[in-house]
Amino acid sequence: MHGHDYYDPETGAFKVPLYLSTIFEHPDRRTGETRKSDRGFEQKYSREENPTVRGFEKVIAKLEQASASLAFSSGMGSMAAIYLSTLSSGDNIVVTKESYGTTQELALNLSKFGIKTTLAGPETEDFIEKINQGVSLVVVETMTNPQVRVADVRAIAKRCKEVGAKLVVDNTFATPLLYKPLLDGAWVTLHSVTKYIAGHNDVIGGVIALDDSMDLVDLWEFRRRLGSIMGPFEAFLSLRGVSTLKVRFEAQCASALAIAEFLQDSPKVEEVFYPGLKSSPYHKTAQKLFAEKLYGGLLSFKVKGGKKEALEVLKRVNVIKPSPSLGGTESLLNYPITSASKTLSPAVKRELGIGDNLLRLALGLEDIEDLKEDLSQALARVP
Numbered sequence: 001m002h003g004h005d006y007y008d009p010e011t012g013a014f015k016v017p018l019y020l021s022t023i024f025e026h027p028d029r030r031t032g033e034t035r036k037s038d039r040g041f042e043q044k045y046s047r048e049e050n051p052t053v054r055g056f057e058k059v060i061a062k063l064e065q066a067s068a069s070l071a072f073s074s075g076m077g078s079m080a081a082i083y084l085s086t087l088s089s090g091d092n093i094v095v096t097k098e099s100y101g102t103t104q105e106l107a108l109n110l111s112k113f114g115i116k117t118t119l120a121g122p123e124t125e126d127f128i129e130k131i132n133q134g135v136s137l138v139v140v141e142t143m144t145n146p147q148v149r150v151a152d153v154r155a156i157a158k159r160c161k162e163v164g165a166k167l168v169v170d171n172t173f174a175t176p177l178l179y180k181p182l183l184d185g186a187w188v189t190l191h192s193v194t195k196y197i198a199g200h201n202d203v204i205g206g207v208i209a210l211d212d213s214m215d216l217v218d219l220w221e222f223r224r225r226l227g228s229i230m231g232p233f234e235a236f237l238s239l240r241g242v243s244t245l246k247v248r249f250e251a252q253c254a255s256a257l258a259i260a261e262f263l264q265d266s267p268k269v270e271e272v273f274y275p276g277l278k279s280s281p282y283h284k285t286a287q288k289l290f291a292e293k294l295y296g297g298l299l300s301f302k303v304k305g306g307k308k309e310a311l312e313v314l315k316r317v318n319v320i321k322p323s324p325s326l327g328g329t330e331s332l333l334n335y336p337i338t339s340a341s342k343t344l345s346p347a348v349k350r351e352l353g354i355g356d357n358l359l360r361l362a363l364g365l366e367d368i369e370d371l372k373e374d375l376s377q378a379l380a381r382v383p
């Protein structure tokens with residue numbers, strides 16, 4: 001499952017070595033030709049192709065059941081390469097309304113190149129309607145941030161195929177363990193490796209996986225021009241991280257469900273958002289799409305009251321750390337209106353219910369009783 005199949009017959013090593021070398025013999029003095037990597041791209045300079053990065057890409061391709069993968073210096077680096085390689089002036093794109101703020105911000109910034117961005121969702125029906133209006137690229141998040149709404153990616157992919165739009169699925173929150181978007185017809189699946197894939201809060205990285213070999217060349221060329229390939233050390237750490245993805249993510253999903261149920265019973269909590277709860281309006285879609293009856297390691301909740309009460313909880317947690325990001329070993333509590341959702345317009349925030357009493361909790365790997373105790377004592381401070 002963790003996808004490793006590296007073996008060096010020379011040394012017997014089972015781990016992909018860390019190739020820090022930026023340069024490679026060029027041309028190959030044995031043959032007089034340019035060296036090629038295993039997939040046929042020129043192997044002469046690490047901004048273009050690097051053997052450690054290739055090791056990581058192979059694992060991701062296997063996990064997403066894709067024929068190819070490209071690793072980037074960050075999730076946003078991946079997104080930028082996709083936008084630049086695919087879009088031309090006059091194109092329309094559709095992006096999840098409740099998306100990661102910077103993904104949305106970058107798409108909206110493309111207006112200066114004559115590219116129009118329409119925000120869609122959060123419900124699938126709205127997506128389908130906006131896709132019908134003629135678009136070349138659609139960007140969907142499997143689970144939205146921060147309210148963990150689950151899009152019916154299968155239905156969206158079907159519609160994209162019918163109208164000839166390319167579908168990018170940001171699968172960061174679901175991981176390939178829950179969902180493999182390419183199997184439902186997505187064009188590209190994308191991860192902020194920074195989160196569950198690397199999994200230890202010590203790597204910034206991004207990765208995409210796809211099946212189209214022509215588009216792979218185009219994306220590879222843009223990564224080369226942009227200089228946004230993942231660094232070899234990050235690839236080494238990400239390889240190490242991804243080898244434990246299954247056990248980490250399963251534990252995080254189990255903790256998220258237990259904490260969601262725990263918070264539902266708290267008199268200090270107004271509402272809990274987690275697709276694993278039977279009461280969630282997204283439970284059915286999650287059950288339809290996600291394997292293994294797991295619903296992700298992240299939830300959000302509204303503290304009774306307003307900003308003062310929410311910030312009090314943020315200030316009082318001890319085991320849980322107040323910080324952005326998710327997917328690592330530490331449980332992180334986050335205030336979306338000043339973090340991932342900060343750049344959404346006030347109207348969008350209002351429409352989506354991202355208000356000043358909303359907190360987002362990303363589960364780490366701490367003992368579940370410690371987490372409950374920590375939340376209990378923090379919530380008890382709320383007047």
Ligand SMILES: Cc1ncc(COP(=O)(O)O)c(C=O)c1O
Nearest residue numbers: 074075076100170172192194205
């Ligand atoms: C869903 C999602 N996609 C993409 C990104 C961007 O990834 P990175 O921070 O690795 O650039 C983030 C970052 O938080 C994210 O949450």
